[in-house]
Amino acid sequence: MGPVKTQQLGRTGLEVSSIVLGLMRIDSLDDAAIDALVRTALDEGVTVLDHADVYGGDHLCERRFAEAVKLTPSERERVLIQSKCGIRDGFFDFSTEHIVSSVDASLRALQTDHLDLLLLHRPDALVEPEEVAAAFDQLEAAGKVRRFGVSNHTPYQQELLKTAVRQPLEVNQVQLSITHSSLISTGVASNMEGLEQSVHRDGGMLEHARIHGTTLQAWSPFQGGFFTGVFLGDREKYADLNDVLDELADAHGVTPTGIATAWITRHPADIQVVLGTTKPERVREAVAGSDVRLSRQEWYRLFTAAGSLVP
Template identity: 75%
Template structure:
């Protein structure tokens, strides 16, 4: 498993993370098997959110099932998110502090290694976020901070006031849902939809400011439209290339799809959403695959993106 130093933190993390949003209906032993498989593969960072499962349910199920000893807890990285409520977003100081306390109790831990603001709050007051982050850092409840689904200017607005580095931005990215990469390749191509920057330069901004991008839904064809792996009706060309490279590197297509993201020099992390231990193993196998530049672009164009 390839690891990376998360800039502006003291964390060394794997470049593949396990997200736990789909575990509410799993029993304790199933959760333990999933998590222990991940740890055995070097996937030692786990992604949560207060909203997953509704009202911290996934965090509680994880905490109940795992019950880490102090020694075990220090071997893993726990990340959670805050800000999504029932029909609205809330980055108020009061809500951030209250939600983190519930997350800590649910996860049965005394600290989060990383806390992310989940989706941009249109009514955000950066001073309230800053006050909450200061209290959480001073109390030792949160060690590092970041964002999810934020644009560069939203990030800059917060960072002007928030004292702690915003070290992470979690965004949707897969071979097929790759506008944040694809638009730059086709920049200045009039009439080509791909050249439209819908993400306000998230990729380059993150690299310039040493913010680690975490790719969620790394195998989704679009916005929760189903996986592209094995879908030959919509992605025949892509699956041909995935299968060819999987045979070459002795991994599954899931490993190749993971490697397409981890191969990028921005040093991104891949956030898995699976509940299947075997899928964790398959993705972990792509953590450090040496895809060539030609192979990376073959996957890119097979997914429907243009190289002018």
């Protein structure tokens, strides 16, 4: 068991924690619980806090965070606050006007003068790269956003943005867990006809990120599938996986949560783990696992116990 693992953020030169505290569910907590959750993360060395305009609806989680957690100026300088925009009621919107207005509303809600990182939340089918570029330039020039990235974007969707956007896209936040691992498992089973695992869904997202120095952030790191419930402790669906998680947790002196975290942080792509938990203890368990370096054999044991094929 070690301290929180740290890594570089994109090509910024910034050293950040491999654990990100996601704050999408804090609207169900009272102020004291929100403060305790965030303070636990900060005490454990977590330096990245993740928000979005839609969390809680209409910037609610951003407001609740700012009301409950009174960061001192020195604390604010030590953390990286990121938020996302682009999801609206039933549609996506990467227009200049919406991006800028969403960031302005996030800054008011968060009671801060800048975002350290802004992510485009989900791909807008009607995206015009020039509109995104105009928004990014305006926000950067005003000092409102320091760095930029995307979420759930394929390689070519990122390349399309880059035809006009001049700022580096430092981050791509994507869904990844041991049991929802297609961006990894597809490559392992490449060129195997008739096998579901070999079907490409993301156009080489993992390899693109490594080539271009983009940091991947893994959301829902303990989810079985697309919001289908966590695999931790679910012996009805994931008995073999939980057996291996328990065994490796004992071997490394952490919890199964720690091992599930370590499976992601062990990857040489330096993937950050975005925790959506509201429980301080789960934060401590993930931090403890972040610096566990699984052997190749251990990593692949988890991979295959979760149902992925190693040909």
